[in-house]
Amino acid sequence: MAEAVGTAADVKGAKGSLPGWLEISLRFAQQRPLGAAGAVIVLGMALAALLADIIAPGDPQVSNYALMLRPPSAEHWLGTDSFGRDILSRIIYGSRTALLIGFTSAFFGATLGAVIGVASAYFGGRVDLMVQRFMDILLSFPLIILALAVVAILGTGTMNVILAITIPMIPRCALVTRASALAIRETPYVTAARAMGFSHTRIIFRHMLPNVMAPYLILVTAFLGQAILLEASLSFLGLGVAEPTAAWGLMLRGAAVEFAERAPWMAIFPGVAISAAVFGFNLFGDSLRDALDPKLRMG
Amino acid sequence: MKLRRVSVCMIALASIVITVAMAAEQPKAGGTLIFAVGETPPSFDGHRETTFAMLHPLAPHYSTLLRFDADKYPKIEGDVAESWTVSRDGLTYTFKIRKGVKFHDGSLLTARDVKATYDKIIFPPEGVASARKAYFAMVEKMEAPDESTVVFRLKWPSASFIRQVASPWNFIYKADILAKDPRWYEKNVMGTGPFTFVEYVPGSHWVGKKNPDYFVKGRPYLDGYRAIFIRDTAPRVAAVRAGQALIEFRGFNPAVRDDLVRALGDKIRVQESPWICNMTVAINNEKKPFDDVRVRKALTLAIDRWEGSKALSQISIMKPVGGLMRPGSEFATPEAELTKLAGFGKDPEAARKEARRLLKEAGVPEGFAFTLKNRNVKEPYEAVGVYVIDQWRKVGLNVTHLPQEGGPYFADLRAGNYETSIDFNCDFMDEPDYQLIKFISSDKSPINYARYKDAVLDELYEKQSRATDPKERLKHIRQTEKRVLDEQAYTFHVLWWYRIIPHWARVKGWPITPSHYLNQDLRDVWLAAE
Numbered sequence: 001m002a003e004a005v006g007t008a009a010d011v012k013g014a015k016g017s018l019p020g021w022l023e024i025s026l027r028f029a030q031q032r033p034l035g036a037a038g039a040v041i042v043l044g045m046a047l048a049a050l051l052a053d054i055i056a057p058g059d060p061q062v063s064n065y066a067l068m069l070r071p072p073s074a075e076h077w078l079g080t081d082s083f084g085r086d087i088l089s090r091i092i093y094g095s096r097t098a099l100l101i102g103f104t105s106a107f108f109g110a111t112l113g114a115v116i117g118v119a120s121a122y123f124g125g126r127v128d129l130m131v132q133r134f135m136d137i138l139l140s141f142p143l144i145i146l147a148l149a150v151v152a153i154l155g156t157g158t159m160n161v162i163l164a165i166t167i168p169m170i171p172r173c174a175l176v177t178r179a180s181a182l183a184i185r186e187t188p189y190v191t192a193a194r195a196m197g198f199s200h201t202r203i204i205f206r207h208m209l210p211n212v213m214a215p216y217l218i219l220v221t222a223f224l225g226q227a228i229l230l231e232a233s234l235s236f237l238g239l240g241v242a243e244p245t246a247a248w249g250l251m252l253r254g255a256a257v258e259f260a261e262r263a264p265w266m267a268i269f270p271g272v273a274i275s276a277a278v279f280g281f282n283l284f285g286d287s288l289r290d291a292l293d294p295k296l297r298m299g
Numbered sequence: 300m301k302l303r304r305v306s307v308c309m310i311a312l313a314s315i316v317i318t319v320a321m322a323a324e325q326p327k328a329g330g331t332l333i334f335a336v337g338e339t340p341p342s343f344d345g346h347r348e349t350t351f352a353m354l355h356p357l358a359p360h361y362s363t364l365l366r367f368d369a370d371k372y373p374k375i376e377g378d379v380a381e382s383w384t385v386s387r388d389g390l391t392y393t394f395k396i397r398k399g400v401k402f403h404d405g406s407l408l409t410a411r412d413v414k415a416t417y418d419k420i421i422f423p424p425e426g427v428a429s430a431r432k433a434y435f436a437m438v439e440k441m442e443a444p445d446e447s448t449v450v451f452r453l454k455w456p457s458a459s460f461i462r463q464v465a466s467p468w469n470f471i472y473k474a475d476i477l478a479k480d481p482r483w484y485e486k487n488v489m490g491t492g493p494f495t496f497v498e499y500v501p502g503s504h505w506v507g508k509k510n511p512d513y514f515v516k517g518r519p520y521l522d523g524y525r526a527i528f529i530r531d532t533a534p535r536v537a538a539v540r541a542g543q544a545l546i547e548f549r550g551f552n553p554a555v556r557d558d559l560v561r562a563l564g565d566k567i568r569v570q571e572s573p574w575i576c577n578m579t580v581a582i583n584n585e586k587k588p589f590d591d592v593r594v595r596k597a598l599t600l601a602i603d604r605w606e607g608s609k610a611l612s613q614i615s616i617m618k619p620v621g622g623l624m625r626p627g628s629e630f631a632t633p634e635a636e637l638t639k640l641a642g643f644g645k646d647p648e649a650a651r652k653e654a655r656r657l658l659k660e661a662g663v664p665e666g667f668a669f670t671l672k673n674r675n676v677k678e679p680y681e682a683v684g685v686y687v688i689d690q691w692r693k694v695g696l697n698v699t700h701l702p703q704e705g706g707p708y709f710a711d712l713r714a715g716n717y718e719t720s721i722d723f724n725c726d727f728m729d730e731p732d733y734q735l736i737k738f739i740s741s742d743k744s745p746i747n748y749a750r751y752k753d754a755v756l757d758e759l760y761e762k763q764s765r766a767t768d769p770k771e772r773l774k775h776i777r778q779t780e781k782r783v784l785d786e787q788a789y790t791f792h793v794l795w796w797y798r799i800i801p802h803w804a805r806v807k808g809w810p811i812t813p814s815h816y817l818n819q820d821l822r823d824v825w826l827a828a829e
Contacts, residue, residue, distance in 0.1 A: 063689045065610035082614045083685060156675070156702060238675050242700040243685045253677075255614060257533050258554045261561075 028291065035287020041280025049096040058086040060093040060246035069263045079265040082255040087265065091273050093246035098277060101231045104162050106223035109169025114216050116170065117177030118208045121185055122200065132178070135171035143168045147230055151239045161240045165230045173219050180212045218289040225281030232274050248274045326808060330826035332524040335535045335544035339502060339528050342485040345470040346420050347428040351815050354467060355548055356505035356526040358819035360403070361470035361490035364394060364413060365461070369810045369818035373728060375465045379408060379491065389456030389767060396447045400514040402473055403495045410443035415474035417441050419481055427481045433745065434463055434732060455765050458772055459732040467727055467816050493519035493822040502528055513822070520808065520825035532678060539801070546802035549815045550574070552616050552678060559801045568804040570811035573619055573627045574796035576725035578683040581790050584751040586718055593661040595788040597654035598719070599642035601694040606647065607686050608794055615682040618797035623738065623780045625795060625813065628729035630776055640785045654694040668697040672711060672720040675702040683793055684721050712748040722748060722790070727816035731776050732764050738783045738790070749790040756782060805829060
């Protein structure tokens with residue numbers, strides 16, 4: 001602990017004039033370089049998604065049949081696909097699709113899961129028993145199987161894919177947050193709130209939920225990587241977003257397989273993008289967990 | 300003298316070479332043909348099914364009354380029919396049935412079986428599905444005056460009747476079985492074809508073995524066949540590449556062809572043919588703004604089919620540009636005439652300008668958004684969907700692509716739950732009765748999903764169907780085409796398919812035809828030595 005304080009003090013001393021967020025970031029980078037590398041990847045992806053209209057060399061959906069299956073060149077850095085579309089542009093815009101679906105699903109999945117987990121822990125008894133058994137049923141299905149089932153029922157399309165990924169996330173988050181909430185339920189301030197006659201909703205949302213924020217944040221980052229992978233898997237199986245939308249999993253599907261020998265760049269670059277994104281989110285999530293968990297805190 | 304000896308020797312040598320070469324191509328009996336099939340059969344009944352997934356594994360078990368000569372398509376020859384005659388008024392067709400044709404249970408096939416078969420197809424009992432009942436609307440009744448004669452009496456002379464009797468779907472069934480249970484053939488197999496049934500393991504394989512009592516002497520050459528079911532394209536290609544399947548009869552795209560040729564060299568033989576299948580854009584004529592002919596015409600004008608043919612033929616099974624009849628067929632519209640129709644011209648910029656003008660005139664705003672539903676099948680549905688959307692973007696339309704699984708896709712098409720949709724049509728022969736039925740009024744055609752009624756088209760269809768003069772028939776076909784594609788632009792073709800079969804060169808005796816439904820009984824197929 002002393003060593004950790006010393007390190008922080010050194011950084012503070014050396015960069016005394018730095019803004020707080022930068023100071024924290026630098027300290028995080030120094031203590032967890034792998035996590036920082038993950039954060040850089042995540043940041044890069046987020047920037048690519050936000051600035052796609054500016055940085056992408058072309059429209060990801062516009063075909064140019066005179067330039068079909070061109071290898072990487074000065075004009076098309078990552079080559080073109082079977083419709084003559086620029087692969088770099090599609091990867092940049094694909095990050096927007098991945099983040100939109102990944103973030104929305106992870107956020108809603110984790111949030112709904114947290115609310116259910118905390119409420120389940122708060123009410124306890126039969127409510128807890130029934131909620132947890134239902135969550136157990138959902139948990140018994142592997143993530144991809146449950147997502148496939150949801151897509152099979154609802155059909156494809158961005159909204160349905162978000163829903164398909166959100167639903168399997170809920171029980172996973174509910175389980176973790178319930179465990180934290182069970183301890184919080186017994187704390188004096190919750191007992192006091194009950195004694196003062198506050199409503200269940202107020203106790204859950206204002207007193208319990210803010211105290212499960214640490215596991216919640218870790219779960220969101222962990223789910224983001226999983227959600228991106230799941231979106232790519234569904235799109236690869238033809239059950240996610242549809243052509244001509246730029247999406248990494250979709251880019252790996254169909255023509256990329258058929259032209260694997262003739263135009264390997266069609267599969268390699270989106271594959272690298274998916275791997276890098278998942279790797280980045282996992283590294284960042286793991287480091288964030290370590291940083292936020294007092295038991296795992298370095299030093 | 301010396302010269303003469305040399306000449307004699309040369310001739311003798313040439314004769315030996317030719318003889319050896321001919322011997323090498325002489326059909327050889329034996330062996331098992333393994334082929335891949337992309338789907339599993341929904342049922343075993345040829346009369347109710349419409350998919351190759353039923354036909355490819357099951358056709359070798361059955362015979363038909365007539366058949367298409369695969370070497371000389373569209374020539375027709377007898378199968379269980381030995382000969383046939385047509386009355387002068389074109390209303391009576393008399394078929395003489397071969398003697399000695401045996402069912403796989405050993406019983407003899409008679410005219411009674413043929414009549415019972417066609418009774419089931421044309422006049423199915425309640426609760427029995429017949430996919431081709433509507434095509435035989437011209438048949439009044441059938442008779443079997445003796446064991447070897449079947450007579451079809453028609454209500455009106457039909458230009459297509461004889462070709463319809465050669466349909467590969469019209470398996471001849473046993474009358475006694477049909478009398479007991481007309482749905483027996485949905486789950487059982489018993490025909491007179493070159494191969495008898497051995498086993499079917501759903502999702503895995505279908506096995507047939509040589510019928511020693513087959514009525515064509517010396518056929519089949521094969522000892523048996525094994526159809527293996529592989530749904531996804533990539534493993535199906537891998538199976539052919541590895542020699543686990545020697546052929547796949549539906550067709551692969553050019554990329555697969557090139558890969559197989561590159562990998563296997565002269566071990567692979569490639570057969571290619573135009574294909575009686577096309578990709579169509581179905582427009583829901585009941586939904587706004589698609590009820591406006593200007594909007595529909597703009598949609599077809601926006602599509603540059605000639606560029607599409609060049610581009611998509613490199614990555615998919617689509618290639619020929621054509622009107623309502625297959626390009627290259629006897630009924631096809633010549634290119635000079637075709638290019639005068641909306642969307643088929645060779646000046647895409649002028650067509651797009653006209654499309655924008657029509658959209659503006661119809662009050663459709665720039666960036667107007669709608670959905671294009673599609674079947675969630677890669678080849679060739681996805682490629683055509685992407686192409687059409689890209690073309691429509693060029694005239695300021697914002698289209699969302701919505702691929703669906705087979706069930707919901709067909710349900711939405713039938714229920715009119717769509718704005719625009721990719722549609723398709725595949726037939727076993729070039730026949731206007733088949734290819735044009737899609738365009739008569741929706742309440743008359745089970746496969747017209749565009750939801751319009753047009754008495755003019757209905758009348759033109761009837762006229763062409765009953766026209767016995769080929770020139771008169773062609774005239775009605777052209778009128779139909781102009782009305783459907785240009786004047787009303789109800790719904791329109793994008794491109795026709797192009798069939799590519801890369802198969803192991805060992806597989807002999809199987810000439811490609813323009814339909815993946817034809818020539819599947821495998822009776823002439825043989826395997827050369829490895």
